[in-house]
Structures are given as C-alpha cells and as structure tokens.
Amino acid sequence: MSLARDLLAGARDFLARAGALSRFFGRLLLLVPGGLLRPRLIVDQVYNAGALSLAIIMTSGLFVGMVMGLQGHDLLSRIGSEESLGTGAALTLLKELGPVVTALLFAGRAGTALASEIGLMRATDQLSAMEIMAVDPMRRVVLPRFLGGVISMPLLTGIFVAISIYGVQLIGVQYFGIDQGQFWSEMRSTVEIEDVREGLIKGFVFGVACSLIAVFEGYNAEPTAEGVGRATTRTVVVSAVATLVLDYIVTAILL
Amino acid sequence: MSIEPNPSSGGKPGAGGEYIAALRGVHYAVDEKRVFAGLDIGIRRGEVTAIMGPSGTGKTTLLRLITGQIQADSGEVVVDGQDVARLGRADLYALRRRMGMLFQNGALLTDIDVFENVAFPLREHARLPERLVNAIVLTKLHAVGLRGAAHLMPQQLSGGMARRVALARAIVMDPEILIYDEPFAGLDPISMGVVMRLIRSLNDALGISSIVVTHDVQEVSQIADSSYILSEGRVMASGTPRELQSHPSPIVHQFLEGLADGPVPFHYPAPDYREQLLGPGGGAG
Amino acid sequence: MRQSRAIDVSTGLFVLLGLVAIVFLVTQISNREFSLTDTSFRLKAQFENIGGLKVGAPVKMAGVTIGRVEQIGYDMQLLKAIVTLRIDRKYDEIPNDSDASIFTAGLLGGQYIGISPGGSEDYFKDGDQVEFVQDAIVLENLISKYMFSQAAKDTSGEPEASSKAPETKE
Numbered sequence: 001m002s003l004a005r006d007l008l009a010g011a012r013d014f015l016a017r018a019g020a021l022s023r024f025f026g027r028l029l030l031l032v033p034g035g036l037l038r039p040r041l042i043v044d045q046v047y048n049a050g051a052l053s054l055a056i057i058m059t060s061g062l063f064v065g066m067v068m069g070l071q072g073h074d075l076l077s078r079i080g081s082e083e084s085l086g087t088g089a090a091l092t093l094l095k096e097l098g099p100v101v102t103a104l105l106f107a108g109r110a111g112t113a114l115a116s117e118i119g120l121m122r123a124t125d126q127l128s129a130m131e132i133m134a135v136d137p138m139r140r141v142v143l144p145r146f147l148g149g150v151i152s153m154p155l156l157t158g159i160f161v162a163i164s165i166y167g168v169q170l171i172g173v174q175y176f177g178i179d180q181g182q183f184w185s186e187m188r189s190t191v192e193i194e195d196v197r198e199g200l201i202k203g204f205v206f207g208v209a210c211s212l213i214a215v216f217e218g219y220n221a222e223p224t225a226e227g228v229g230r231a232t233t234r235t236v237v238v239s240a241v242a243t244l245v246l247d248y249i250v251t252a253i254l255l
Numbered sequence: 256m257s258i259e260p261n262p263s264s265g266g267k268p269g270a271g272g273e274y275i276a277a278l279r280g281v282h283y284a285v286d287e288k289r290v291f292a293g294l295d296i297g298i299r300r301g302e303v304t305a306i307m308g309p310s311g312t313g314k315t316t317l318l319r320l321i322t323g324q325i326q327a328d329s330g331e332v333v334v335d336g337q338d339v340a341r342l343g344r345a346d347l348y349a350l351r352r353r354m355g356m357l358f359q360n361g362a363l364l365t366d367i368d369v370f371e372n373v374a375f376p377l378r379e380h381a382r383l384p385e386r387l388v389n390a391i392v393l394t395k396l397h398a399v400g401l402r403g404a405a406h407l408m409p410q411q412l413s414g415g416m417a418r419r420v421a422l423a424r425a426i427v428m429d430p431e432i433l434i435y436d437e438p439f440a441g442l443d444p445i446s447m448g449v450v451m452r453l454i455r456s457l458n459d460a461l462g463i464s465s466i467v468v469t470h471d472v473q474e475v476s477q478i479a480d481s482s483y484i485l486s487e488g489r490v491m492a493s494g495t496p497r498e499l500q501s502h503p504s505p506i507v508h509q510f511l512e513g514l515a516d517g518p519v520p521f522h523y524p525a526p527d528y529r530e531q532l533l534g535p536g537g538g539a540g
Numbered sequence: 541m542r543q544s545r546a547i548d549v550s551t552g553l554f555v556l557l558g559l560v561a562i563v564f565l566v567t568q569i570s571n572r573e574f575s576l577t578d579t580s581f582r583l584k585a586q587f588e589n590i591g592g593l594k595v596g597a598p599v600k601m602a603g604v605t606i607g608r609v610e611q612i613g614y615d616m617q618l619l620k621a622i623v624t625l626r627i628d629r630k631y632d633e634i635p636n637d638s639d640a641s642i643f644t645a646g647l648l649g650g651q652y653i654g655i656s657p658g659g660s661e662d663y664f665k666d667g668d669q670v671e672f673v674q675d676a677i678v679l680e681n682l683i684s685k686y687m688f689s690q691a692a693k694d695t696s697g698e699p700e701a702s703s704k705a706p707e708t709k710e
Binding site for chain 3: 159190
C-alpha cells in the first residue's frame, strides 16, 4: 500500500516539477527578444558552454569514430561489405550517435557548469542582490546562459560528427586499407542532406532541452552547498533521460 | 554626484511624512510557523534605525518584506508612501532603485572584479559615459576606503573588505534607504569599527535613512538613533539605546546584557534529567 | 577588458569551427545535388531484372550524374520491376526515345542506370515511361550463356574442345 502511495507522490512531484519547468521555459522564451540586445553576455556564455567544451567533444569524437571504424569493419567484413564502412558509420554518427553522445557530454560538462554557477549565485545571495538592485536575474544571468547553450550545441554536434567521421576514415582507410576514393564516394552516394539536417535538428533540440534543464536546476537549487550539489547531479540525470526520450520522438517524427 | 531616479507615479520624495518606511499590523507565516504576528515598525527619515532580536525572529524576512521580495499575509508595508505589496513589477523595480542593501556575506558577483561590481547598478540602469562611471565608482570606493582595491577579484578580498565593497555598491546609485543585513557578523574588531563608522557617516553625509538588522548590541547601540527589539513575531521594545537600557522587560534585559539564561531558556526542552540518566524510578539497577 | 578580448576571439574561433564542420558535413558527406525534391521530374522504367540496383543509385548520362533511383517496386500484373527515376529539372531535354540500361560501376562496384540519348525531337516529361531498357547483366546468366555457346560449338563439330565442357552438364 505504501508503495502505491509513494508512487503517487512521486508522480505528483514529477508533474509539479514538469509544470514548473514549463512555466520557467515560457518566461525564458518571452525574454529572448530582449536578450538579443546584449550580445556581450551571450558571447561570454557561448564561450562558457561551447568553446570550453571543445576539448572533450573533439577528443570523444575522435575516439568514437575510431571505435566505430574498428567495430564497423569487423561487423561488415563478416558479411563481406567492408566498403560500406564509410556509409554505415557516417549515417549512424550523423543521425544518432553524434547528437546523442554530444548531448550527454554537453550535459556533463557544460550543463553542470551552468547549473552550479547559477546555483552558487543563488546560495550566496547574488541573485537576491540583483533583484534588490532592480536587475532581473532571469534576464541577466539565466537567459544568456540558456542562449549560449542553445547556440553551442548544434555547433558542437557538427564538430563531433565531423571529427568522428575522420576517425572512422583513419581506421578504415589508413589502418585497414579500404580504398580512400571508394570510402568517400560510397558515403556520398548514400548520405542525403536530409540526414545532415536530421542530425543538426537533433543537436538543436537536445541543446534546448539540456540548457533549459541546467539553468532551471541551478536557478531553483536550494541555497546551500548540498543543494547546489544535488542540482548539479539532477541536471545530468534529467538531461540524459530527456535527451534519449527526445531522440526517440524526433526520430519518429522525421522518419 | 547624484543620479536622478526615474520619476514614478506615486513616489515623490517626502510622501511618507515622518516615516520613510513603516510596517503596520503585519502578519506573516511560513509553513504554519508564525513569523510575524502583528508587527508595527516605523523607520524615521534620516535616522539610523536598529532592528534587533534573538536568532530566528525573522529579521531577514522583515527586510524581504520591505524590499517587496515577499508579501505579508495581512497588514501594510509602506515605503515612501507606497504600499509595497500593491506595486506592479515596473514600479517595484523603480522603488528598489532608490534602496540599497548590504547582504550578510556581501553577495558580490564573483565573476567580475571590484570595480565592475560597484559599477554594476550603474551599467544596468543608466547609460553613462565611461569617464563618468569611472569617477562615480572611484568616489564610492574612496568613501569606503577601498579605492586602491578596484581591480581585485572578490575571491581575493577578506570578509571585511568584501563587505565594504558591497557597501560601495549599495550606495553607488545614491539611494534614499540603506538596509544592512547583519553588517557586523564575523568581523574582527577593527573591521567592525570601520563598518560602524561608515554606517553612521554615510547616513549623515548622504542624508539617507538606514535600517540595520543585527544582534551585535554593543556595536549598533553606539550608532543607532532608535532601536526595535523583536521577539516572538512582534516588537518587544523600542526607543533610543538609552531608553532600552532601562527597559523593565526581562527579555529585553537578557538580550541587551547577553545573559545565558532567562526568558529565553538555556535548555532546549527535554525530559527530566534524573530520569534520563538513571532510569525511571531513579537509581533502580 | 583584456579578458573579454580573449573570450571574443576564442568564441569566434569556436563558432567558425562549428560552421566549418557543418559545411564539411553538408558538402563532403552528403550528395547535395538534389536537396529539394521540387526541382526534379520523374520517369518510370520497367526491367526484367534489376540485378543489384539499389534505391539512391545514380542515374547517369555520358557518365554525368543527372538523377537518382528514387523507388524500386514490382508489378504483379506485368511481372516486371518498376524503377522510378528522379531526374534534376535542369536536364529537361532528354529525347523520349532514349534508353535506360543498368550498368555496373567497375568490376564489382555498385550498379547504376545509364541513359543513352535517342534521336527524337520530343523530350521526356514528368511521369513518362522509358520505352527502351536493358536489364542488368547478371554474372550467372553470363556464365551459363558462355557455357551454352561453348557446348553449341562442340556439338557443331568444332575441333577445339573447351576444358570446361564436361563441367557444364547440369
């Protein structure tokens, strides 16, 4: 009986939180037009969320690509189509692996940074001080970070996919000796521009979701050290789940 | 150097009469816990008013009622003739621009340096030429004695210095009301003396009204024009520091003298001591 | 303000890198000739055997890709494969007596459709049927054709007996 009650309470909490998130999102969207008038703040946050994530994205991209090269070659040589390595890898990375892995890495690196920055400001009364100084913290602190994340994610996704394909090429052509020309032409003949578009749309959607979750958790963190820590953890967990759920939804819509 | 505040509909200076801010019959509760039960406080223009009381009497809540960050369940909170609870967002922000607040831990923005912190309200609310901003910021920093620290980062400041920078920031827009939340907490005697001196001299030099929320009785008594002592959600005693010294109430006496036991008990409620130590019946093996 | 210069530069580089990556993906990875289906018209062709032809295989004239295989279906009435070709609109002057053949790229490469122009003054329109087609060359058929021709030569008294002859008896 108590399990049922707990589940019900959990469901109610989930709904309450989802509702709060939606209202937060709404407020944020209304502020966007005004926010674009302060490019300095946005540029700082694109740096914060994007440029600083480059190292991890590029490294991961390279290794993911190389692993795909190894595994893909092994798999395809069992059915005798090694030349399709480029095609298969490119499509997988472009449409699925690229956006999803980038989003997860983004949530881990940039999402936690955003959440903890804002959470810390909450805990040290900086947000309150801003309110007293008649500066809306949503406009000054939250919105630029949100936009920074939204702008950065598609770019990071593109970089990840490009580098990972290079990694595939590194293994497939340089190591396994697949013909370079064939590798690229096979890929080119099967990959449509719609696939690239799909990957970038996912990058954008995941960017909105992960950035929103990060700033929301930070803004609503309890103003204590543990509160900030919890907010950071929740950012990663919720972002990951949201990314995977949205992945299914977007894929189903676009296919 | 003074910055003209934006004229707002009802906020003519002097509209409140003798009191620049007042709370009348304020009730406020959080999660069934009653914080204020009929609070009446008046902040006189041009004076330093101290608000004291034992821990947990909701002093910070009081400040948030004055700045409009929270709303009372009943009663009035009037600042400069305007009922704070009824103000729309724009008017509330206009009113807040005429207030300055010093937070307990300074609440400086950690990603910018001292100069930028003090300049923050200027940059957000006014479009001034850089030379003017420079002059204003340095003047305010000079008033708190930290003009030379303009390019340090907040992390490099000691507690006392951070608080002084926060003070410079609070006065940069030449507010009419300055609110201090526990300005003496955690400071060494020298820094405390500095802050005391600043509160008093700024109040007189700038012709503003100051509200100091604290429980550092000795310090604030030296600079306050009038004081309120709160307990259990209402005003226990009020008057000048001298009047309070000879106040008959035992709780006021305990508070002002810093006595360990009295109306506010030393012991947290607990079962009988003998019984807990020796078992019921006392002494049975 | 020194700090913000460095940030501006880094951010600019990051955004540039991102855009370059995306441009790379668009141009180098995908076939960008036909980004919008509106700029193409369709032709149908019926084949007895399409061999290894796949959807997305190129349609070429004189070796130049002018379109893609959009759809491959099978008609139960005609008992033939129906291939839908999507041709870019700018190649709108293909004589309507041209023929479509299935070729193989290289020895073991993918298959594609090659169109050889006819002499007609009228051109293909959207939805037209290609009359003249040539099916894919299937390797097994080729070998058995060769076998039969060898067997035929043997039985007509040719002095040369191919070493393969005994093995062709199936």
